Amino acid sequence: QSRITTQRKENDEVEFLSGIFEGKTTGTPIGFIIKNTNEKSKDYNHIKDSFRPSHADFTYEAKYGHRDYRGGGRSSARETACRVVGGAIAKQILIQKGISVQAYVSQVGPLKLKSHYSDLNLKVTYSNSVRCPDEKMADEMFEYIDQIRKDGDTIGGTTTCVIKGCPIGLGNPVFDRLEADLAKAMLSINASKGFEIGSGFSGTLLKGSEHNDEFYVENNIVKTKTNNSGGIQGGISNGEDIYFNVAFKPVATIMKTQTSIDKNYNEVTIDGKGRHDPCVLPRAVAIVESMAALVILDHLLLNQSSKI
Incomplete structure (x- = not known):
């Protein structure tokens, strides 16, 4: 909880119903429930018909x-709390197999990290409320988001996710390519664009001669000199780090007056009310990690039957 996140206070206590x-x-199937304890439905009365x-x-x-x-009903980001629980379980399984999943905020509005992920200490990502592994940039992002909040507006940005230790061979040709499943998972997250x-x-912008990842062998392990492919070639993981970016739009609810229509197509004005984030990026990090972990674990299980 901070100045740059919603003032809604939820304990987010997970009550496991089965499977643990x-x-x-x-x-057995894992069932759980997360109760909303700080809802204020009256905050939405003004948009009942708009x-x-x-x-x-x-x-x-x-x-x-x-x-x-x-x-937001089923389009509310509140539903992602369940994804994070599932992702947390998936990450525990992946860790046992030497696979780590780490996301971080790499851009907020015009403020963008210039460092490659390999040059950052990703372990400190959760040490600040912005979820940026560069402390100086995190401070700048925090102040920028806070000013946006004071202006009654919102801002978007980008998260970067890095998956290390992924074995060679995850993913399948055509419709079940690993990057396609990752893309679907990421684009299913609220506000992702x-x-x-x-x-x-x-x-x-590169030529083939500049973009191709040349192979070499080190200690009898096949590696690539560069990793422009992002760890996936032909829809199948090649053993290198998998890394990708997910762009998020500005939060749609702003504390400014906007014009719209009601259900009868009459023109109306809408004033922003309620407790909303000025930027989803800090919260999106855990969701991106969770969805990535679930996809990788799915493919690990699927891969067990690839050579029957």
Whole structure:
């Protein structure tokens, strides 16, 4: 909790209903519940019949013919709390197999980390409220987000995720490519707007001779001299670090007056109310890690049947 996150205070206590006994999994399905204890439904009364700009209000109403206006419903980022629980369990399994998943905030608005992830101490990412591994940049990002908040506005940015220790061979051709599953997982996160892996869009500026990752052998292990591929080639992991970026838009709810329409298509004005984040990036880090861990674990399990 800080000045740059929502003032909503949730304990987020996880109550496990099944699948875990004395701190260990039992092999049965894991069921759990996280109760909302600090909800304020009245904060949303003013948008009961109106569609907030860039929210899911209109599309949900158009598709289903009704919506629960008391928050975002199924489009609310609150549902990601469950993803983080699942991801935490997946990460424990991956750690036992020597695989680590670490995400961090690499850009907020115009403030962008210039250092490559290999030059950063990712272990300190959670030591500040911004979730940026560069302390100086974290301070700048914090002040920038706080000023945006004071202005009644919001800002977007980018998270970077690095997966180390991933074995060779995860992923399948065509529709189950590893990067495709990672992309789907990341773009399923609320407010995400873009995904790039390896060299990403900057790779379009390079020639093939500059972009190709040449192979070599060290201690009988195949490696690449560079890693523009982002650890995945042909949809299958090659043993190098997997790294990618996820772009997040500014939070749609702003503390400013905006014009919109109601369900009868009448023009209305909407004033931002409630407890909302001025920037989702600090909270997105744990969600990105969780979704990445779940995807990698899924592919580890699938890979057990690849050579039957």
